Amino acid sequence: MVSIALKRITKDFAKKRVLDDVSLQVENGEFVAILGPSGCGKTTMLRLIAGFEQMNSGTIHFNDEIIASPEKNLPPEKRNVGIVFQNYALWPHMNVEQNVGYALKIAGVSSDERRRRSLDALATVAMENFAGRAPADLSGGQRQRVALARCLAANPSVMLLDEPLANLDVHLRASMEREFSDFHRRTRATMIYITHDQSEAMALADRIAVMDGGRVMQFARPHELYREPRNEMVARFIGNGLVLPVADLQRGRADGTVNVDIFGHRSEVRARKDQARxxxxxxxxxxxxxxxxxxxxxxxxxxxxxxTYRGSHVQVHFRPRHAPDLSLSLHASHDRRVSAGDTISVCVGDGWVIPEAA
Amino acid sequence: MTDIAAVMPRERRPAPAFRLGPETLTLGILAIFVATISLAPLGRLALTAIAPDGTLDLAGTWSVLARPRVFTAAMNSLYVALASTLLAVVLGSVAALLTVHGNIRFKAAWVFGFVLPLMIPPQVTALAWVQAFSPTSPVLGLFGLAMTPGARHPLFSAGGIIFLLGIYNAPLVFLTVRAALRRLPANLAEAARASGAGNLQLIFTVLLPLARAGIFAGAAIAFVSAIGNFGIQAMLGIPARFPTLITLIYQQLNSYGPSGLSDMAALSMLLSLITVIALGLSNWLGGRGDVRVEEGGRPAEIGLGRWKMPVEAGAWLYLAATLLLPLSALFATSLVKGFGQQLGWDTLTLTNYVNALFHHASIRDAFATSLLLTVTAVLLLSVISLVLAYFISWKKGALVRLIQMAAELSYVLPGIVLGVAMILFFLRPLPLVGFSIYGTVWIILAAYLSNFLALSLRPLLGGFSQIDRSLEDAARVAGAGFFQRMRDIILPMLAPAVIAGGIIVFMSALNEIQVSILLVSSSARTIGPMIVFLEEGGSSTLAAAVGCLMILIVLALMGIASLFAGRLPKGALPWRD
Structure with a gap:
């Protein structure tokens, strides 16, 4: 396994910038998720690491070796990466074992050895009894496992996973999530996981890179993203966050808190230790x-x-008196009787001063 | 596990961005190939037409084209092409409506019969129809409708040419209109019904307007096919003294040999110009108006009600008239000793078949030459078009687009134009080998490769559009190089499309006459023109036997191809419903 470094990568498609000065350092054995809305550049990033695209500027390093730069580019077949494709990309004319063993065949591994290693890889995903099946005869989850085994059998330096759960139903998704997590714990493979589903990314990844508009917005551990978003985009994107304007920041009672004015009411919220007034x-x-x-x-x-009645609770849509243009909502239990036109009082339980917007 | 450091060169010196990898090399070879067989000959043709002596001489070109007989021939060409296209559009559209939306019985068999004329060489069709209206016609004779001996043959006329071209090209329109109708979802028709539209209103206000792109595309193909159809124009037009551009070019070569080449080049350019203008015009007409629909679902069915029986009877009567009538006449003629004899137990003979297969050396050689050329062309084109389709589908670029355009151009231009271009380009000795391939089979092979490249490309492009690019990407990350991917991944997945393309090329090359008619010589003769030579030489019965043999080969090929039908991409075999 290797560590991967992307340094100042820029990529244009027909004059449109899809990656803009992106840098990322993935440690050996780390599970990193690239998370972002569609069109944020995450798939381009994966294709650059795999070698299917060439960048306009910047470099990609595997263990401090440059493997791609605008001048030279190691082709995908020489990079020793493994990919689990969104649509699995199992070759329909080969059976499960042939699919899994293809990379070994290309590498010139003898057929006995190939068979042993293919079955080993299939055993890792509990599919060894399906070796003779055609991919078309498998269910979606089984195909996903075979794709994973194929990736594993090639013993790649890094595994790239391109929205591998997007085509599965909700049920299967939960159980495959667990599989991926187990799989990573067992193999300690360096894994880069592309997804637009934040709960998936949160559940699986050691660290998440949130992307938007071709830039990395924040690269951090899941709970940091949730509790301490660095900018408004991350704050809004993660956990359906809201961004509220506040005024007159004062030192708080403890370190890492500040006292702010939220729509005319003073509250304590969290902030960076060095947060300026x-x-x-x-x-x-x-x-x-x-x-x-x-x-x-x-x-x-x-x-x-x-x-709005929501079954377990009611959703109350309201406008702060100090900012009537802003429409917000909160969840209230049924025993609090409120109705349209009422004046209510809203308190903010937890908040975080967004550093880059400040 | 592979160590990255081992596969990466240690030095940090940047390598050049352009590497002569296997892909670049393959694309380069493809480009040179297409330039040699297609772009260069056509360029040479254009140059010869406007600058025969190396300097621009438009006055000279004009003096060729301004001759009265050229003007007449051009007008005749336009007239028969337009009129027959109209006939083909009407017949083809009705057939498409009937089979897609009508609930007629034995639909698959009827479709097979309707498309069959397209698979039969046009010169054989012409010969069969000529026999059908001859005084000894077995079918018309049965009804007492046979012509009286000595009367002028009704098909040796402009009307006869239009009639045959119309019937011959109707399947072409049928195929495109059928494809256009099939993509219309049933709910569009149901919405029209709910609005109160009857059958005819539904057809004329919803179905046909939405199929307009298919109708115009079919009309364009029918026009191009008609104006370049040498078999029918020559077999009927020459005896009728009804000159068209294509017969004029043919007679020019026969009378003057290669010395008349610059005149032929000018005529060819005129023919090409008409073709290109017609294609552009139909493209423009068919492209107007928004016909985008949500595809999918079954097409709407139109109940024929009490008209069901008459419509079915009419449909089968049409097949009987266009297939049985000519083919039975051809078969009958092939079984008698001398042209004009009535077929009966006392005149029945297999002599013509024995002669065609064994005794007539030139026919035997022509069969052998055609088979050899056809198989060679199929094998070469299968490989070339597989790789070319890969580049067109997945590695788009300016060079790839140029190659595709060149392939399309040498496919749509009339075969005889390609023939003239080939003579012009290959007349002089080749630079490396030192001799000219004019008069040998090699020039015919070059013309086949040029003419049929686009044809064999088509099913492969369809095949590529059906498989996901990630299947190749997966092979790349598994470490497979370009040729390994071609062999292990792409060829196995596209094998059915390669076979479909091969079959279509095989039948087209075996049937063709217009490409090789100018290129054949005493030492290199193909089977297509043989029928014209035999008929011109007065051996009608022998010509009929050769024609029947060709139809037999075609039917056998169709049968073999149909065995694979289940594994072929949908629409790869035009005669399957």
Whole structure:
């Protein structure tokens, strides 16, 4: 296995910039997820690492060796990467064992040895009894396992996974998630996992690179992304976050907190230790952090716009009195009777001052 | 596990971005090949037409084209091509509507019969129809409708040419209109029904307008095929003294030999110009109006109600008239000793077949030459078009587009134009080998490769569009190089499409006459023109026997191909419903 470094990569497609000065360092044996909405450049990044595309500037390093730069480019067949494709890409004219053993055949491994290693790889994903089957006779989850085994049997330096669960139904997705996680624990392979599903990325990855508009927005551990988003994009994207404007940042009671004015009401929220005092900033909160306050003194005043019944709770849509242009919502239990036109008081349970917006 | 350091050169000196890898090399060879067989000959033709002596001489070109007989021939060509296209569009569209939307019985068999004329060499078709209307016609004789001896043959006329070209090209329109109708979902027709439209209103206000792209595409193919159809124009037009551009070019070579080449080049350019303008015009007409639909689902069925029986009867009567009538006449003629004899137990003989197969050396040689050329062309084109389709589908670029355009151009231009271009380009000795391939089989092979490349490419492009590119990407990351991927991944997956393309090329090359008619010599003769030579030499019965043998070969090929039908891409075999 290797460590992978992407250094200042820029890639244009027909004058459109799809990757813009992207740098990323993936450690040996690490499981990294590349997360972002469609069109953010994540698939291009995977194809660059695999060697299917060439960049306009920047370099890619495997263990400190340059394997790709605008001048020279090691072709995919020489990079020793493994890919699990979104549509599995199993060759329909070969059976499961032939699919898994193809890379070994190309490498000139003897047929006995090939058979042993193919079956080993299939055993890792509990598919050794399907060696003689045609891919067309397998279910979606089984194909996914074979694709994984094929990738594994080639003993690649790095495994690239391109939205491998996107074509599976919800049920299967949960069990495959566990499989991937086990698989990584057993093999300690360096894995780069492309996805647009944040819960998948959170569940699996050691670290997640959030991408948007061809740039890496933040590269951090899952809980850091959730609790300490570096910019507004991450704050909004992760966990359906909300971004609220705040004013008059003052030192908080403890280290790493500040006292801010949220729509006319002062609250304590978390912030970087070195957060400067400012006249205005933005904070990231999650929907569950907004709560109905018991008395008007505990929160900011707002006007209820409408109520949506959601079964386990009701969703209250409201506009803060200090910012009537802003439409927000919170979840309330059924025993709190509110209706459209009421004035309520909303408190912010937890928030984080977004450093880059400040 | 492979160590990255081992496969990477240690030095950091940047290698040149352009490497002469196997892919670049293959593409280069493809480009040279297409340039040699297609671009260079056609370029030479254009140059000869406008600058016969090396300097631009438009006045000279004009003096060739301004001759009254050229003008007449051009007008005749346009007239028969347009009129027969109209006939083909009507017949083909009705057949497509009937088979896609009508609930007629034995549909598959009817489709087979309707498309069959397309598979039969046009000169054989012409010969069969000529026999059908002869005084000894067995079928017409049965009804007492046979012609009186001595009367002018009704098919030796402009009307006869139009009639035969129309019937011959109707399947071409049928195939494109059928494809266009099949992609219309049933709910469009159901919505029209719910709005109160009857059968005819449905057809004329919804189905046909939405199929317009298919109709115009079919019309364009029919026009191009008609104006370049040497078999029918020569077999009927020469005896009728009805000159067209294509027969004029043929007679020019016969009368003056290669010395008349610059005149022939000018005529060929005129013919090409008409072809290209017609294609552009139909493309423009067919492309107007928005006909985008959500594809999928079964096409709507139109119940024929009490008209079912008459419509079915009419459909089968059409097949009887266009297939049985001519073919039975051809078969009958092939079984008698001398032309004009009535077929009966006392005149029945297999002499013609024995002569054609064993005694007539030139016929035997022609069969052998055609078979050899056809098999060679199929093998070469299978490999070439597999690789070319790979580049066209997955490695787009300016050079690839140019190669594809050149292939398409030498396919749509009339075969006789290609023949003239080949003579012009290959008349002089080749630079390395030192002799000219004019008059040998090699020039015919070159013309076949040029003419049929686009034909064998088509099913492969369809095949590539059906497989996902990631299958190749997966092989690349497994470490497979270009040729390994071609052998292990791409060829096995596209084998059915390669076979389909091979069959289509095989039948086209065996049937063709217009490409090789100018290129044959006493030492290199193909079977297609043989029938014209035999008929011109007065051996009608022998010509009929050769024609029947060719139809037999075609039917056998269709049968063999149909065995693979289940594994072929849909639409690869045109005669399958």
């Amino acid at each position: 400012l006249a205005g900033a933005s904070i990231g909160v999650h929907p569950d952090d907004l709560k109905l306050a018991d008395s008007p003194a505990e929160g900011f005043a707002a006007e209820v716009e409408r109520i």
